[in-house]
Amino acid sequence: MKQSRTKWFLVVASFAVLMTVSGCAKKQTPPPPPPAPPPAPTASLSANPSSIEKGQSTTLTWQTQNATDVNITGVGPVEPSGSRQVSPPDSITFRLTAKGPGGTQEATARVTVTAPPPPPVVQGPGDEELFAQNVKDAFFDYDKYDIRADAQQALQADAQFLAQHPNIRFTIEGHCDERGSTEYNLGLGDNRANAARNALVQAGVSADRIKTISYGKEKPFCTQSNEQCWQQNRRAHFVYQK
Amino acid sequence: MRRCNIAYRYLRMKPSLAVVFALLCCTALASAQQDWIRTGTGLGIEKVRLAAADFKATTTEAPIADLNQAFNDTLFADLENAGIFDMVSKSFYPLQVPGTPQEINFGAWSNPPPNASMVAFGNLGVAGGQVSVQGWLFDVKNQQSPQVLGKQYREAATVDNARLIAHRFANEIIFRLGGGIQGIAESKIFFISDRSGHKEVWSMDYDGANQKQVTRVGEISLSPRVSPDGTRVAFSAIGGGGSNILMWSLELNRLVTFPKFGGTNASPAWSPDGKSIAFSSSRSGDPELYTIDADSGTGLKRLTNYRGTDISPCFNPKSGAQIAFVSGRTGLPQIYMMDADGANLQRMTDGGYAVSPSWSPNGQFLLFAWFRKYGPGEPGAQDVYIMDVASKQWVQLTTGTGRNDFPSWSPDGRHIVFQSNRSGSDQIWTMLADGTQARQLTTQGRNSMPNWSWR
Numbered sequence: 001m002k003q004s005r006t007k008w009f010l011v012v013a014s015f016a017v018l019m020t021v022s023g024c025a026k027k028q029t030p031p032p033p034p035p036a037p038p039p040a041p042t043a044s045l046s047a048n049p050s051s052i053e054k055g056q057s058t059t060l061t062w063q064t065q066n067a068t069d070v071n072i073t074g075v076g077p078v079e080p081s082g083s084r085q086v087s088p089p090d091s092i093t094f095r096l097t098a099k100g101p102g103g104t105q106e107a108t109a110r111v112t113v114t115a116p117p118p119p120p121v122v123q124g125p126g127d128e129e130l131f132a133q134n135v136k137d138a139f140f141d142y143d144k145y146d147i148r149a150d151a152q153q154a155l156q157a158d159a160q161f162l163a164q165h166p167n168i169r170f171t172i173e174g175h176c177d178e179r180g181s182t183e184y185n186l187g188l189g190d191n192r193a194n195a196a197r198n199a200l201v202q203a204g205v206s207a208d209r210i211k212t213i214s215y216g217k218e219k220p221f222c223t224q225s226n227e228q229c230w231q232q233n234r235r236a237h238f239v240y241q242k
Numbered sequence: 243m244r245r246c247n248i249a250y251r252y253l254r255m256k257p258s259l260a261v262v263f264a265l266l267c268c269t270a271l272a273s274a275q276q277d278w279i280r281t282g283t284g285l286g287i288e289k290v291r292l293a294a295a296d297f298k299a300t301t302t303e304a305p306i307a308d309l310n311q312a313f314n315d316t317l318f319a320d321l322e323n324a325g326i327f328d329m330v331s332k333s334f335y336p337l338q339v340p341g342t343p344q345e346i347n348f349g350a351w352s353n354p355p356p357n358a359s360m361v362a363f364g365n366l367g368v369a370g371g372q373v374s375v376q377g378w379l380f381d382v383k384n385q386q387s388p389q390v391l392g393k394q395y396r397e398a399a400t401v402d403n404a405r406l407i408a409h410r411f412a413n414e415i416i417f418r419l420g421g422g423i424q425g426i427a428e429s430k431i432f433f434i435s436d437r438s439g440h441k442e443v444w445s446m447d448y449d450g451a452n453q454k455q456v457t458r459v460g461e462i463s464l465s466p467r468v469s470p471d472g473t474r475v476a477f478s479a480i481g482g483g484g485s486n487i488l489m490w491s492l493e494l495n496r497l498v499t500f501p502k503f504g505g506t507n508a509s510p511a512w513s514p515d516g517k518s519i520a521f522s523s524s525r526s527g528d529p530e531l532y533t534i535d536a537d538s539g540t541g542l543k544r545l546t547n548y549r550g551t552d553i554s555p556c557f558n559p560k561s562g563a564q565i566a567f568v569s570g571r572t573g574l575p576q577i578y579m580m581d582a583d584g585a586n587l588q589r590m591t592d593g594g595y596a597v598s599p600s601w602s603p604n605g606q607f608l609l610f611a612w613f614r615k616y617g618p619g620e621p622g623a624q625d626v627y628i629m630d631v632a633s634k635q636w637v638q639l640t641t642g643t644g645r646n647d648f649p650s651w652s653p654d655g656r657h658i659v660f661q662s663n664r665s666g667s668d669q670i671w672t673m674l675a676d677g678t679q680a681r682q683l684t685t686q687g688r689n690s691m692p693n694w695s696w697r
Contacts, residue, residue: 143570143595143616180595181575181647182648182690183508183568183598184553184575186464186480186506186522187506187508187552187553190524190551191529191551213483213506214485214506214524218441218464219462
């Protein structure tokens with residue numbers, strides 16, 4: 001039986017050779033070409049409008065390709081393409097960074113923020129009318145510039161009104177009755193205007209809102225020669241300053 | 243002819259003043275007032291009897307009649323206004339009008355009815371657009387050497403110039419016969435008038451002629467004071483920003499710079515040398531008195547420091563060393579006096595409501611306006627008073643009609659201009675310093691705050 005043993009040996013050997021050969025045949029084919037490199041990302045970023053006033057908003061619009069990770073400074077991670085409304089407080093250059101397997105790409109958009117014009121000091125329609133209705137004159141005794149009780153009340157109420165309307169500026173005119181001398185009455189009128197002003201300042205009204213002027217007896221409110229008219233003229237008169 | 247003793251000369255030249263002082267003092271309260279009146283030695287002297295003849299016209303064609311009329315009227319009025327002559331009325335004059343020394347008849351003038359001591363006469367003619375005047379002053383009681391004055395004038399032939407020549411001739415006569423004091427016939431009065439629609443500064447001749455507007459500011463102008471050299475008027479005006487002292491140049495006919503301060507600035511007054519202006523300012527918060535250099539506007543000095551209005555300063559025009567003013571520091575305004583640097587304060591009035599001091603040219607008297615009983619419901623009027631500065635004794639000059647204010651002395655110390663509403667509205671009046679011969683000078687609009695020029 002020596003012949004079957006040889007056949008068996010040949011088969012196994014062929015098989016081994018085949019195995020080896022096939023194995024060797026694998027190692028011996030040229031390697032396949034490497035795959036093409038991934039495309040670089042593209043990015044674009046724009047802001048519309050590019051100039052805004054503080055407090056307003058602008059719309060950022062971007063597009064990227066081949067990016068897996070897109071980030072905009074001041075906004076954060078974003079989808080690869082899209083738009084977003086932003087309200088930067090100051091001028092800023094938005095920087096978009098697009099990262100992908102192919103690399104990194106950046107894009108910028110500049111937004112200029114200007115300070116808005118100061119709001120006009122609108123004293124409100126009707127401030128002048130309110131002033132005329134609410135701010136009462138202070139009246140004085142003969143040859144006096146002391147603040148008497150009724151004048152004190154009037155001035156306190158005036159001070160309250162003026163505190164509620166801090167934008168109002170005004171002039172205090174000092175007046176005298178027709179008796180007495182022109183020159184001396186200029187001084188007395190000045191004293192009366194100042195007395196009223198001091199009372200208001202002490203009650204909290206800021207002095208830089210107040211101007212004073214004396215008219216002596218030169219601009220009377222009435223011209224009869226009786227005590228009623230004379231009292232009308234002895235006053236500190238308030239005038240709204242436009 | 244000029245006397246050294248000024249007080250003596252004052253009383254000598256104003257015998258009527260001295261007489262009236264004595265009369266009023268008998269009815270006044272304080273018997274101590276008799277002393278200073280009795281020192282007047284001029285009580286018995288008579289005024290010179292002066293005749294001013296119409297000047298003879300030497301040419302015939304127009305406008306000789308108008309010029310002659312203006313000249314004659316003005317000459318007579320100036321001599322009458324001087325207050326030192328007993329003017330002989332024209333109804334007593336001889337019919338023959340002397341035009342030259344050869345034509346004067348001494349006896350006709352020195353005997354009754356005229357009974358004149360002095361006669362002013364002369365002639366006036368127009369030729370070639372010029373008016374020529376020859377004038378003489380003759381002592382008709384002295385036939386040997388009668389001529390006291392002989393003068394010649396020539397100007398362009400206008401009515402204004404005829405008046406001007408009359409003023410000059412009258413001033414010469416007054417100077418020669420009036421003890422060496424300059425006449426006032428060419429002096430001016432500055433005042434406030436509202437007749438243009440705004441209160442502005444106006445001026446006029448001392449007799450009320452030639453009233454014309456000086457300033458054009460368009461605000462409320464007050465308190466005009468002409469400078470001693472007659473070139474500028476200081477005044478105050480209330481505008482939008484307050485009351486400021488302004489300076490008007492009469493030569494340039496416009497405002498010139500003067501510093502502005504805050505507050506109410508009012509009542510400017512010139513020192514007699516023209517170098518300083520005193521005024522009231524409330525720049526510190528209360529009206530106080532200050533002086534400042536008039537030309538440069540620098541050198542501000544504060545004189546008062548007391549709560550209450552200090553205002554209406556007036557320099558002693560003789561010495562320039564003192565200032566009279568008004569202060570409300572004790573309540574109602576009173577007259578005070580102090581040195582020009584603020585020292586030596588003295589109170590002059592003792593009550594009532596006293597304002598508007600004006601110091602006489604000889605430095606001896608203060609005029610002011612006084613409301614002796616002032617207060618709610620009090621009757622009575624505000625009158626002009628005169629006070630002897632040394633003794634503080636006073637005499638009332640106006641007689642309780644209406645409100646009288648802002649007296650101002652004439653440069654010869656013999657006349658007073660003041661504001662009065664006795665005719666129904668504020669107007670300018672003059673009178674002699676003894677309170678007599680009150681005359682209304684203005685009629686249009688309302689006129690106030692007069693100031694007599696310094697010469």
